[in-house]
Amino acid sequence: ILETAGEDVLEMFTRESGNRNLAADPSALPWMDCPVIDMSLLLSSSEGEAAEELRKLHYALVSWGSFQLINHGIMESLLNKIRENSKEFFVLPVEERMKYLRAPNDPEGYGNDTVLSRNVPHNWNDRLYLNVYPEDRRRLVFWPQNPSDFRGTLHEFTMKVKEVNETIVQAMARCLGLEDNSFLEEYGESVTIQARINHYPKCPFPELVRASRTHSDASAMTFLLQDKQVEGLQVLKDDNWFKVPIIPNALFVNVGDQMEIMSNGIFKSAVHRVVANSEKERLSVAMFCSPCSEMEIGPFKKLVNENQPPLYKTIKQYGQIFFQYHPKGERPITSMKI
Numbered sequence: 001i002l003e004t005a006g007e008d009v010l011e012m013f014t015r016e017s018g019n020r021n022l023a024a025d026p027s028a029l030p031w032m033d034c035p036v037i038d039m040s041l042l043l044s045s046s047e048g049e050a051a052e053e054l055r056k057l058h059y060a061l062v063s064w065g066s067f068q069l070i071n072h073g074i075m076e077s078l079l080n081k082i083r084e085n086s087k088e089f090f091v092l093p094v095e096e097r098m099k100y101l102r103a104p105n106d107p108e109g110y111g112n113d114t115v116l117s118r119n120v121p122h123n124w125n126d127r128l129y130l131n132v133y134p135e136d137r138r139r140l141v142f143w144p145q146n147p148s149d150f151r152g153t154l155h156e157f158t159m160k161v162k163e164v165n166e167t168i169v170q171a172m173a174r175c176l177g178l179e180d181n182s183f184l185e186e187y188g189e190s191v192t193i194q195a196r197i198n199h200y201p202k203c204p205f206p207e208l209v210r211a212s213r214t215h216s217d218a219s220a221m222t223f224l225l226q227d228k229q230v231e232g233l234q235v236l237k238d239d240n241w242f243k244v245p246i247i248p249n250a251l252f253v254n255v256g257d258q259m260e261i262m263s264n265g266i267f268k269s270a271v272h273r274v275v276a277n278s279e280k281e282r283l284s285v286a287m288f289c290s291p292c293s294e295m296e297i298g299p300f301k302k303l304v305n306e307n308q309p310p311l312y313k314t315i316k317q318y319g320q321i322f323f324q325y326h327p328k329g330e331r332p333i334t335s336m337k338i
């Protein structure tokens, strides 16, 4: 669904200057040698097992800023259901989907992302973006009633992701030798969770457009359910791009900007992108977990001292900063550096 009627569509998605550097053949890139973290081992009563998994987690966070999470306790049937319900929504007739259309100045709802610069290409992506937690922040006008079990499925998935986030963020504090709840205490009254359900239609000119252009997430942590079969996500490490493999039933977890800030740069917000595909459509469900939006976030006090000065400013409402910079093709976290 295109916001700007009358513009040359191919030009909107390519912005020749903006997409000049697209890799000719994305399949030629190497696969990410993905750290795989087993959540059940992080929680293991065997100290040796738990310590070894924590060491792997620490390595993943400081090197890739991302990892695949297995044995996270979310049932395969629920993962399949959220994928199926999402797919059912995106194949509804456009008039039905339009009932949930977002307003131009508000990211919440159905549609495509706003672009605020004529040099920034649009993503080949249709998405539904919803505040899912805390529950009193939900705006049900944007929650599809079709398929009829969509709302219930998304609620169930949200509650599970909330639990997984708590476990992972506690383990992340432990990695740094901090009390388990050190990061969670900085979240304020409650974690905030947004869901972004991405649908990437087949694209007739995948070598010219991006399904999602290079970015890092505004969240503290992102839990991504990838498409069951179709790859496309890539992550950047030391200036090289890697393809993210699909591991059945795993969640792909990445550090977002707010966690990079809170950890004073120790954990790396993962830079990533999605390539377009001419043969297959693709679906993904990203769950963005962040501190309560009213909380001030900044480098965690226990990680700052004379030898490690704060590298980032302390701010509120990072989400809004993100939506000022990203649509102009700029990386918001750069503005946060001291």
Ligand SMILES: O=C(O)CCC(=O)C(=O)O
Pocket: 196, 198, 212, 217, 224, 226, 232, 233, 272, 273, 274, 283, 284, 286
């Ligand atoms: O579709 C994907 O694999 C990634 C989506 C993503 O990066 C996002 O929604 O922020």
Ligand SMILES: [Fe+2]
Pocket: 215, 216, 217, 272, 286
């Ligand atoms: Fe992302």
